[in-house]
Amino acid sequence: MTVHMKRHGDASDGTEAVGGRLSRVDGPAKITGAAKYAVEQRLDGLAYAVLVESTIAAGKVRSIDTDAAQAAPGVLKVLTRDNIPPLKTASDWLGTPPPDAPYCPLAHDITFSGQHVAAVVAETFEQAVAAAALVKVSYDETPAIVDLSDAKAGDGIPIDAMTKEWGDAATAFAAAPVRICAAYNTPREYQAPMEPHGLIARWEGDQLTVWEPSQWLDGMARTYAEWFGVPFENVRLVSPYIGGGFGSKALALGHGAVAAIAARMLERPVRLVMTRPQTFTGYGGRAATRQTVTIGADADGIIQSIVHRGVNETSIDGMWVEPLGSTTSIMYQTPNFSSRQNVVRVNSVVPGAMRAPGENPSAFGIESAIDELAYEVGIDPLEIRLRNYAEQDPHAKKAWSTRQLREAYAAGAERFGWSKRSPEPRSMRDGNQLIGWGVAAGTYPVRRAYGEAMVRILADGSVEVESSSIDMGQGTYTILAQTAAETLGVPADNVVVKLGDSRFARAGVTGGSRLAGVMTGAVHKAASAALDELVGLAISDQRSPFHALQANTLVVANGRITSPRGEGPEVSIAELLASVGRDRIEAKGDTMPANSTAEERYKNYTTIAMALPHTEGDYSRYSWCAHFIEVRVDEDFGTVRVSRVVSALDSGRLYNPKLAESQWKGGIIMGIGQALLEEGIVDRRHGRIVNNNLADYLVPTNADIPDIEVISVGIPDPHSSALGGKGVGELAIVGVAPAIANAVFHATGKRIRDLPITLEKLI
């Protein structure tokens, strides 16, 4: 996969250097349709698989009648649990050794509606769809636990690892003169990427190639390898472009196993793409959550105690913990704190990661509660945040590496005009529209890991960067070109970045906003090594035109080599390579500790176990943001529209502000959807999501989104990454929903603690 860059400026205008506003280099390919996504590969002999899913939420498969399907035109095979070879259970993403038990992606024991029970493979997609409808599954149904509010759900399982406590929160709360206590709920939400999940699997002997949109090639390759008991090296994942993941494309999932099994059984490449409804049950969205937040404060609004209890749903046989105390425990200074969390099993697919898992719902609780406290004590919602500003990490008790949140509040308030806010609820209006202004903060930890990259300087002076990391729209292609260009002193136009193939230099997960920091560091290191070798050759090789100069260094700029003071020759990189008889310089660089073992390296790229804690050493590392949002609520209709957003964000140094701003805006837009529209609605009798399509599961349209102004207040953070950046992608969604809920309260005097804020909650 190759992206040819279009020139957007030359080195002299600074757009190409790290920190420059270079446009996305993969943009033209995507806009013109030239970009080929994973399942668009044309392979000879391709067969098509379609999943059959359970129509009950709990019980057992009694029998599956596949006769009619098997006899349907074009059908090659109907797969059920009874006729497919069992796989081995794979390790989880921490690399925990799996139980020695078989794994079967087609179920007999049904724990949620929409579980894969069979698959039909046929010569054409249409034949497979038609035959899948002929598979008759009969069940013994048992009562399902529908969701968190189900009477059968119970209190769930305490997750001790989530407990965070200091001081004596209960006593301090009881003694506090001002007390607020409220419950906040978020529903099931879905990543709803444009590109549905799917793959093409092909076996050649014991070698498996999988074309699949992926946020983590090496991690998914590991899972496939373990499932099928083949060496890791035998699995190749290819994922040149990803049409949105938002956390949902980081792991190999059951449907992938089904396709790979089918491909092996039929000895043909098999393509399997989920239908849109299947994307609501084939893997998990954000778990529904419940939180109670109590805050005890003195009369000036200074927090004395926070007691927080959280619950999230998980599946009957899988474990997902959505860390609900994550924002709660670090946003404000408090001498007494207690946060605990339970997880409740319900008949749903196991929930998964969705943009800022944990911090996002956590912030809805604490950032709504602090707003309630502000009204309770009668001070401005921004002022109360400043009064309780955490000067260090209150939980880790460490200095922040950088925390430009005060600057974010100041810059956002200034641009928004916060000082003109009239404090009383329902005090601002325009005809039938009640106007409300709300503020809320957000945060996301800096997740760090080690990275690896290959940089090649080719005979024509062009540069190639290779990594098995991916670009799902966040800009990896672009910023790695910028990094290599700046480090090597070549125009970014001359850099080709190749991503999305597990044969390239390995990479860890693209999730938790870590990739940019990891990969710019790795490319910088590899490119520096390549540059050293180039300059070394130029100085010391007898055939080099610089040899006679006896310089101890040379300058490479704009693809040309000169001596520091300009004496001697000036030659292009291509000319230099030709003169010394080299057709390339190749350097693989990684940022792992030098003495790392092969096993540690493997673990680093295929699990998240080697990730560096964000509170490692002397510092606590987070990105921060403050959202200022105006809503207009129709007083008769209850409809809420966001009319203005100003957000100030601290992501440290930005490698490419244009791309970072786009990601921030994307996060804010998703936050608007979360606040006002998104909710998986369950039929309680069937335990099934009924709005499982994009006409009924509403995400924002352009008409729902006003102009969004984003302001960068970050400064380079040397403790967070090699080049000083912190996380970008997850941050901006955090705090949007509470800012909107707070604005709705200001507009209407009604506090909505259940997302989404739909019109019937306000009329």
Added chain:
Amino acid sequence: MRDFSYLRASSVDAARQASALPGAMLLAGGTTLIDLAKCGVAEPDTLVDITHLKGLDAITVDDRGATIGALAKMSGIADHADIKSRYPAVSEALWQAASAQIRNMATIGGNLMQRTRCPYFRDGENFPACNKRRPGSGCSAIGGVTRGHAVLGTSEACIATYPGDLAVALVAFDAMVHLGDRQVAVDDFFLLPGAAPEREHAIQPGEVITAISIPGSTAARRSTYLKVRDRQSYEFAAASAAVGIEFEADGRTIRDLRVALGGVATKPWRARGVEAALKGKVLDADAVKRASLLAVEGAVDHGANHYKIELAPRVVARAILKLGETA
């Protein structure tokens, strides 16, 4: 694989004959039909394509009324200068319907015939019971997720909302559906579910909608379509109102009033009670609000759709008052 045949009708008569055969369905823009075929609700044996038929997309407007060919596109009608000036409610209803892409594809004939968005209707695999889809099988919606369902015109057999916008404006202004030689008032064209919710329209097999006509009226000239919805665009109505008004010479006394509701009923819902209560009265905010409550007379909710009973009268009142302001 489910094979079906595709037939390009050579004339309206040919389309009539072909569509009279069992399992035949007319294909216009396809934005409803193909969607329903994909979810297994529509299972045509023959698609009779009428999109290329000449002369069926004309829009003519004069003082007596407007006639719109069945193949006229939603976007074309919405943007037609005479429709905008003489029937603003019709233009506005179309602008606020669906998305730009759909409006460019979809025809007015297909638009009237669009099916309900009831999620149970659209998912036969998981919810076999649906009287509209399989007569006599029961109604999965009752007792289930009902947030979008109707509060007016429902029956024990079906509570599905008629989702369209345009037909709401049409019913307010006494439009007629032309089925070749025969014409049916829009209000009669749409049927209440009663005991047979599978029958939605007063159209017989072998009949083709050829045009819609809307009588000209002063009330239509001063009209509006107000649509309230969860999302600002590309979303069906939570409640909507098509309203037209004509004042006496004093500019305050209501001579003629047309009110119809969308998003809350099993068919486009003419609210004659509101009209009767206000005709002859002087326009006054309180009186309008009180009279608008009559819009939901007899409404029955099914839990989650209760808000529609509160919302609909407010939408009606706002629409009437908005027209009054422009007096």
